[in-house]
Amino acid sequence: MSKKRILLQFDTDSHASVFDAIVAMDAGIDRLLQYSNVKPEQVRDLVHGAMYTRGPQDLNRTAIFIGGSNVVHGEQLYRNAIDTMFDPFRVSVMIDCNGSNSTAAAAVLSAARHVNLEGSCALVLAATGPVGQRVAKILANEKCKVYLSSRSVERSQECVDALVAQGVASSRLAAISSNDEVWSSKALEESQMVFACGAAGVKLLTAEGLAQGKGLKVAIDLNAVPPLGIEGVGLMDKGVEREGRFDYGALGVGGLKMKIHKASVAALFETNGKTIDCQEMMGIGRDIIARETPVL
Numbered sequence: 001m002s003k004k005r006i007l008l009q010f011d012t013d014s015h016a017s018v019f020d021a022i023v024a025m026d027a028g029i030d031r032l033l034q035y036s037n038v039k040p041e042q043v044r045d046l047v048h049g050a051m052y053t054r055g056p057q058d059l060n061r062t063a064i065f066i067g068g069s070n071v072v073h074g075e076q077l078y079r080n081a082i083d084t085m086f087d088p089f090r091v092s093v094m095i096d097c098n099g100s101n102s103t104a105a106a107a108v109l110s111a112a113r114h115v116n117l118e119g120s121c122a123l124v125l126a127a128t129g130p131v132g133q134r135v136a137k138i139l140a141n142e143k144c145k146v147y148l149s150s151r152s153v154e155r156s157q158e159c160v161d162a163l164v165a166q167g168v169a170s171s172r173l174a175a176i177s178s179n180d181e182v183w184s185s186k187a188l189e190e191s192q193m194v195f196a197c198g199a200a201g202v203k204l205l206t207a208e209g210l211a212q213g214k215g216l217k218v219a220i221d222l223n224a225v226p227p228l229g230i231e232g233v234g235l236m237d238k239g240v241e242r243e244g245r246f247d248y249g250a251l252g253v254g255g256l257k258m259k260i261h262k263a264s265v266a267a268l269f270e271t272n273g274k275t276i277d278c279q280e281m282m283g284i285g286r287d288i289i290a291r292e293t294p295v296l
């Protein structure tokens, strides 16, 4: 008889995310073990508990999910978990702190329905947050040119430097300030895609500003809290055509995000030793879209 599928939820917050717990159950796991307020230095002992309790042949029935609102600490937990394991005692690990990875993958895949990513150009507004950084990273890895915008050019440059340190090609990344009208206009005019990744309830682009983007094929706003991030793009928009563009709001992207999140949890149990972050979620999302696309 095969062993139960157990997911360990390591969360950086004082209460492990209810949202992540419910998605995990919906993804078909058998048991969820929740650990809250997890610190990077505590990961090794927790992971040892997962590595040595079942034989290597059953380690595909144990996996780790890393979440919580502190994305920087979450990434440390993720790295520490991977670094703790060695062959053949590996379990699969996934990271989706505050939904940042699955949201970014879903946003880029939504844009890719309308734009050939390779060789195109994108403007990422509020690129300094967890979601914006991942959108920028995925786009650059898909061979897009990416303008990373922030209220502070120092912060957007820090993000560029961090992405370059992660192996992203520097030639594809440009840091700009949203307060610099010349560069903001240039970026909008050059871009086929704009992604608004600002904090909840923050408008980043007016209707007038959006109209400046004459070559825009896609506008995606990930903020679900009024006022929305892009004036004129609706919360529920899912590929709504306006002015030659396809518009997506946060809930329009949210359906694919949920599917990617759930499928990623399920994928953890396909084999042991998988690691799933935003790049792997792109592959998982592409498979979901391919399955849903009718064959003519």
Ligand SMILES: NC(=O)c1ccc[n+]([C@@H]2O[C@H](COP(=O)([O-])OP(=O)(O)OC[C@H]3O[C@@H](n4cnc5c(N)ncnc54)[C@H](OP(=O)(O)O)[C@@H]3O)[C@@H](O)[C@H]2O)c1
Pocket: 098, 099, 100, 103, 126, 127, 128, 129, 130, 131, 132, 149, 150, 151, 152, 155, 156, 197, 198, 199, 200, 201, 202, 222, 223, 224, 250, 251, 253, 254, 257
């Ligand atoms: N649909 C989903 O499932 C889902 C999942 C996760 C997140 N989200 C949404 O995606 C968006 C991005 O998430 P996140 O966690 O990356 O956001 P975040 O960290 O809260 O904020 C992102 C950026 O917004 C900018 N910002 C903050 N306050 C601002 C203000 N008053 N005026 C102008 N800019 C401001 C900041 O950039 P600078 O300081 O550098 O300008 C910040 O780095 C949020 O709206 C979030 O709710 C949706």
